[in-house]
Amino acid sequence: MTAPSDARARGTRLPRVRRRRQLLAAAQEVFVARGYHAAAMDEIADRAGVSKPVLYQHFPGKLELYLALLEEHSEALVEKQREALESTDDNRQRVTASFQAYFDFVAGDGEAFRLVFESDLRNLPAVREKSEQTFQRCAELIGKVIRQDTSISDEEAHLLSIALVGMAETSARYWLNNHGSVPQNAAEQLVARLAWRGISGWDLTRSSEEAEFED
Amino acid sequence: MTAPSDARARGTRLPRVRRRRQLLAAAQEVFVARGYHAAAMDEIADRAGVSKPVLYQHFPGKLELYLALLEEHSEALVEKQREALESTDDNRQRVTASFQAYFDFVAGDGEAFRLVFESDLRNLPAVREKSEQTFQRCAELIGKVIRQDTSISDEEAHLLSIALVGMAETSARYWLNNHGSVPQNAAEQLVARLAWRGISGWDLTRSSEEAEFED
DNA sequence: CATCGAACCTACGCGGGAGTAGGATGAGGG
DNA sequence: CCCTCATCCTACTCCCGCGTAGGTTCGATG
Incomplete structure (x- = not known):
């Protein structure tokens, strides 16, 4: 259906700021599609081709991630x-x-x-x-x-x-x-x-x- | 803060239709104040002066309760x-x-x-x-x-x-x-x-x- | 006054999802 | 070539809240 954004090459390392931008993009897709409550941090991580802890190294929690986009x-x-x-x-x-x-x-x-x-x-x-x-x-x-x-x-x-x-x-x-x-x-x-x-x-x-x- | 609606006499039994109406009123208060997600079935039951299973004898689930009000x-x-x-x-x-x-x-x-x-x-x-x-x-x-x-x-x-x-x-x-x-x-x-x-x-x-x- | 059923209760199972511990891996500097 | 540090992963813990099992009390009816 929707393009998978950037799940390219599940094994590529990215410099910090680049990764952050990409995570925000992935999060936006999921939040827009599902809303805040139905959006799972796991799915956001997946969509970015990355695992959950990475997400938490860039944002203190789900809420802050959402607020950044808002x-x-x-x-x-x-x-x-x-x-x-x-x-x-x-x-x-x-x-x-x-x-x-x-x-x-x-x-x-x-x-x-x-x-x-x-x-x-x-x-x-x-x-x-x-x-x-x-x-x-x-x-x-x-x-x-x-x-x-x-x-x-x-x-x-x-x-x-x-x-x-x-x-x-x-x-x-x-x-x-x-x-x-x-x-x-x-x-x-x-x-x-x-x-x-x-x-x-x-x-x-x-x-x-x-x-x-x-x- | 807000009037407790009808938590009167935690021990009064009510005929079915009357109880149903009262449950809907209690649910409305909670859903309005907290929104669907933050609303707890426990609180709705409390607010009505009744315990949770009673709620489930009148409505199959949280969603149906909400839909009835909507x-x-x-x-x-x-x-x-x-x-x-x-x-x-x-x-x-x-x-x-x-x-x-x-x-x-x-x-x-x-x-x-x-x-x-x-x-x-x-x-x-x-x-x-x-x-x-x-x-x-x-x-x-x-x-x-x-x-x-x-x-x-x-x-x-x-x-x-x-x-x-x-x-x-x-x-x-x-x-x-x-x-x-x-x-x-x-x-x-x-x-x-x-x-x-x-x-x-x-x-x-x-x-x-x-x-x-x-x- | 006994019986039956409806209304009600306490106490629990359990699933889903946020957040974390602890270890592996790979790129750059000495 | 090896050390270091940042990036990333697997595999958990833990909490919260929906829904339920099983037993209890009250009122009505004969």
């Missing part, structure tokens, strides 16, 4: 998001770029997004905190833009940002699970348009909303 | 959603009612929503399927309304519905975790307005979107 990909997402919002001064473009960043994140890097969005370890405070903090940082980046260009209050802007991020995350995940029905570009554009229609010109309409769908 | 609350959510959308013919009202239903669901019933939205067992096919199916059914209810009153294609309508549901779920969950900063009504209204602005009059603007935030 940290890495959380930062990557926030960074992608920051870049997207800084890539232009046109707010319509910003929305497009922001959604594109979300879709790219979900589409890339061996489905690592599952660690950030679908972790089965969110009951552990350390993990819950990291996930929520990542989510909040993304929302805050967007919130800053909204506040900059409107007179929306801080609290309202924040909640709106949360809603937008939720929209992005959910639709990107859904799109990936049903690959094939719609190309990435079309999906991005569609959802970005929904968001832009929702947020643009917000200041103008405080209570004049009588339009209907049709006509 | 099923119950998934159906409740879909039902709430259906009622909301049937409660009026005005689409603006429908949006409001739909979001209100989501917020109500999240706010009610001992945080049972965590079983549906934050399950740490989504790697199990049976659970994943149930969660996604619930999500999809909610989206489909909304999608039907959209298709009814616009000329949006089926595929696009579906993806838009997904995005809207994601928005509702995410913002409701966020709102609950940060209780106190905003009253439920205000949060609902704000997010509903965002959604309505996004979706209403969609047909009219196929590619005329040049407005900016300000002015």
